[in-house]
Amino acid sequence: MERRGFIKSLGAGALAAGSLAVAPQAVAAKAEFKWKMITSWPKNFPVLGTNANYLAKNIEQMSGGRISIKVYGANELVPPFEVFDAVSRGTAQMGHSGAYYWKGKHEATQFFGAIPFGMSGQEVNAWLYYGGGMALWEELYDKFNLVPTATGNTGAQMAGWFRKDINSLADLKGLKMRIPGLGGEVLKRAGGTPVNLSGGELFTSLQSGAIDATEWVGPYNDLAFGFHKVAKNYYYPGWHEPGSTLEAIINKDAFAALPDDLQAIVKQACKSANMDMLAENVAKNNTALDTLVNKHQVQVKRLPDDVLVRLHGLSLEVVQEVADRDPFSRKVYESYTEFSQRASRWTDISEFAYLQARAL
Amino acid sequence: MERRGFIKSLGAGALAAGSLAVAPQAVAAKAEFKWKMITSWPKNFPVLGTNANYLAKNIEQMSGGRISIKVYGANELVPPFEVFDAVSRGTAQMGHSGAYYWKGKHEATQFFGAIPFGMSGQEVNAWLYYGGGMALWEELYDKFNLVPTATGNTGAQMAGWFRKDINSLADLKGLKMRIPGLGGEVLKRAGGTPVNLSGGELFTSLQSGAIDATEWVGPYNDLAFGFHKVAKNYYYPGWHEPGSTLEAIINKDAFAALPDDLQAIVKQACKSANMDMLAENVAKNNTALDTLVNKHQVQVKRLPDDVLVRLHGLSLEVVQEVADRDPFSRKVYESYTEFSQRASRWTDISEFAYLQARAL
Incomplete structure (x- = not known):
């Protein structure tokens, strides 16, 4: 975002x-x-x-x-x-x-x-x-x-608005997407073309096809921006944020x-x-999602597994490189990573497992 | 808990x-x-x-x-x-x-x-x-x-400590489990026998086999209680809380x-x-989980799908009955339920979808 x-x-x-x-x-x-x-x-x-x-x-x-x-x-x-x-x-x-x-x-x-x-x-x-x-x-x-x-x-964000479908990793090749920061670097390594555009240019760039996709935040902020008027594919999950x-x-x-x-x-x-x-x-976000889907006929779609797996692998690589830049970044990286690994083991059998059970 | x-x-x-x-x-x-x-x-x-x-x-x-x-x-x-x-x-x-x-x-x-x-x-x-x-x-x-x-x-809790495996819905029949409140009522309708025991009696009751299972909170509080000494099956998710x-x-x-x-x-x-x-x-909880698994050889197991689906159905029934008792309870039930349905649609494509992607 x-x-x-x-x-x-x-x-x-x-x-x-x-x-x-x-x-x-x-x-x-x-x-x-x-x-x-x-x-x-x-x-x-x-x-x-x-x-x-x-x-x-x-x-x-x-x-x-x-x-x-x-x-x-x-x-x-x-x-x-x-x-x-x-x-x-x-x-x-x-x-x-x-x-x-x-x-x-x-x-x-x-x-x-x-x-x-x-x-x-x-x-x-x-x-x-x-x-x-x-x-x-x-x-x-x-x-x-x-x-x-x-x-x-912000909680988990959305992956963004896309003018075309993303059915496989191949669809990322050459994809012109507005996605800044570490997420942009990850997309680049997956074959895409991260574009930096000011927010004011986003809507018209997406409308004209100058870009194929853009990330923003989530339903509440995105609805106000009106992206649903120029792109109907709203992808999740927001792997980058x-x-x-x-x-x-x-x-x-x-x-x-x-x-x-x-x-x-x-x-x-x-x-x-x-x-x-x-x-x-x-x-x-939950109220705005209802509006986007039911009033504006937005298609909510999930990024395919192969895309997510590849983006995950590249993300680990890109984040690790941040740690290589200086000793303090390494110290923070190690604290973050060690905690993250332990926390995700607990999340997997608590929050995540509960959400899985509820969805059965 | x-x-x-x-x-x-x-x-x-x-x-x-x-x-x-x-x-x-x-x-x-x-x-x-x-x-x-x-x-x-x-x-x-x-x-x-x-x-x-x-x-x-x-x-x-x-x-x-x-x-x-x-x-x-x-x-x-x-x-x-x-x-x-x-x-x-x-x-x-x-x-x-x-x-x-x-x-x-x-x-x-x-x-x-x-x-x-x-x-x-x-x-x-x-x-x-x-x-x-x-x-x-x-x-x-x-x-x-x-x-x-x-x-x-508390965040999502654990389902509890069990002396025997729960492989199917049939294993809940006659299961003597310490689980109070609405969760206990749900277990009862699934064929189990909810037991009310004081916390001080829990450890010895589980040790002697007077009860087959008990719920408590999560790894951090449970570790301090020592349940792992008398039951090795630690089930998730904590559907009841x-x-x-x-x-x-x-x-x-x-x-x-x-x-x-x-x-x-x-x-x-x-x-x-x-x-x-x-x-x-x-x-x-994430640190205590590590200790339980690596130091005390606790077996962390997931409740089977048929058990979770049945408990979910019975839970909706039991909670709805609370709403039937008086007008104010109905008012709160309706607010809770309406929000919950919308919120879970957003959670499904945000938090939940992200955790699924991370686990691929």
């Missing part, structure tokens, strides 16, 4: 309409800490932008207004992909974004965002909170003067300046928002 | 050793609100008791000590299954328990605990927070002067007496603890 291009392509006009300050004036007036939260999403963008609003509102309420937080949409204060740097240097005290955008800062950031054929959302949270993942994330971001938190999860984590990042100095109670409030609010976004995605 | 008998069988001596007040004296001294949290678990009981401690600690920290909470294990202040009544009448301001214990108060409580062949933990949270579930829960508990919150989830919700309940008057900021703190702390317990269960 990498939205880099999409967000870049949004004009200032589109954003201005959604510009509502979250902090009421009364609250801001007595605030001991007046914070800015910059985000990589358009203001009030469904799920992502609204989760940032929810987070800000909860911190304000819990602190009795001692912290006021004004939420800024992408480009309102800084461009969407300068959130990391801007919070790092203190232009804003807080940011709401995704770690997979910061590969240019450090390769290891990708493990805290989305890993093709990696852990599910539920497994990722277990790794972060009880498997050492959060400590590694903190160690990594500390170098950038940031305190990271896991704030939101099986449980992507979003992040709220806090400037380390701003965090250190808070008394203990307000530090606890900020951390707990992020953990609650993490739970909230996953629940929202599950609830809203 | 109904622990009624287990907890009843625990002596005062066993509990006394674990009696540590969570609130430091310094915090309690300046507290504006000195609360008691009574629980249905032995003090510091892994995951359940420690989640109650985590919740109390977070509320204290976030409130800067304005709320102090002393956590009581089962039987320290009231017996484990008087938590609901005691919080309702204000003996304690808060309780940590499970809604499935309160069937005697109202049949509908069962939908907020565990439903055989019901929703997964992730689906349940979507229903509660974004599908109207929480509002129904609040409506139900309001009659009892209580504010409910979802505070913890696919994602059980735990609860923190608050006395309505005590909650109303809090200023807005402290109310927000209590609610958000519960939501964060809800996320935390699921993560802890996933992380610790």
Whole structure:
């Protein structure tokens, strides 16, 4: 669901309409800490932008207004992909974004965002909170003067919208698909042609046939985008983003300046928002899926086994290469991989086995 | 994982050793609100008791000590299954328990605990927070002067420990199994004999052959109990408890007496603890499973298809009968069922389809 291009392509006009300050004036007036939260999403963008609003509102309420937080949409204060740097240097005290955008800062950031054929959302949270993942994330971001938190999860995404059928591995050859990041690299090795397009170009590119396919997120976000009008094949599963984590990042100095109670409030609010976004995605995707299928006659199709097996093998290869780039990336890779292997053994006989039983 | 008998069988001596007040004296001294949290678990009981401690600690920290909470294990202040009544009448301001214990108060409580062949933990949270579930829960508990919150989830449990193999539906005939509640009723209709035994009797009953099988929770809690010493067949999936919700309940008057900021703190702390317990269960079960299999040579086996299909059919029947008992139970049943059907269609092509792809 990498939205880099999409967000870049949004004009200032589109954003201005959604510009509502979250902090009421009364609250801001007595605030001991007046914070800015910059985000990589358009203001009030469904799920992502609204989760940032929810987070800000909860911190304000819990602190009795001692912290006021004004939420800024992408480009309102800084461009969407300068959130990391801007919070790092203190232009804003807080940011709401995704770690997979910061590969240019450090390769290891990708493990805290989305890993093709990696852990599910539920497994990722277990790794972060009880498997050492959060400590590694903190160690990594500390170098950038940031305190990271896991704030939101998409759950398993969809594989994307395709103009033609994918019946076998052969159908990936030459496939022009908009799929960025590690997933794009995997597609390339499978013979496809990953294309980078801004979100604003996606719809018309798919309509004209300039691209054969595009991934996005899941039914709720995809329905709003209207992809069903130009492609009827909606493929699953989202092998490239099986449980992507979003992040709220806090400037380390701003965090250190808070008394203990307000530090606890900020951390707990992020953990609650993490739970909230996953629940929202599950609830809203299921309703949107009904609409896509029953109202818009979208064909929901599964990628064939040979395609999935090949993409899985290539994903392991691509992710392992991230570990080869530097010692810290290797350390995170090893923690992630070791936990993932154990977690999947438990998932196989618990969550997965239950879902199989229910489907019999 | 109904622990009624287990907890009843625990002596005062066993509990006394674990009696540590969570609130430091310094915090309690300046507290504006000195609360008691009574629980249905032995003090510091892994995951359940420690989640109650985590919740109390977070509320204290976030409130800067304005709320102090002393956590009581089962039987320290009231017996484990008087938590609901005691919080309702204000003996304690808060309780940590499970809604499935309160069937005697109202049949509908069962939908907020565990439903055989019901929703997964992730689906349940979507229903509660974004599908109207929480509002129904609040409506139900309001009659009892209580504010409910979802505070913890076990994730999918195990089917239990069996002394003999279950190769077909015929093997359930006459099977003496400790399995309480709706799951027990389902087993009975499949020809088995559900037995109610206190937790303290479980180990010796299984050892002597007085019972053929028992369910409990999952690897982490089961390992501590030592069932692997007297039964080597560890069956999955936990069809009777696919994602059980735990609860923190608050006395309505005590909650109303809090200023807005402290109310927000209590609610958000519960939501964060809800996320935390699921993560802890996933992380610790996977490690314990390794120990059971590799160190204790436990045989992990899957219930056969015909058994699962039959139990599923009977579960739908048994759960539907709960709806027949009164109008409010029907209202909750209809909300739960309608959401569950939609949610499972999304789960099938997201979470479930991804886990299938990963397993290819």
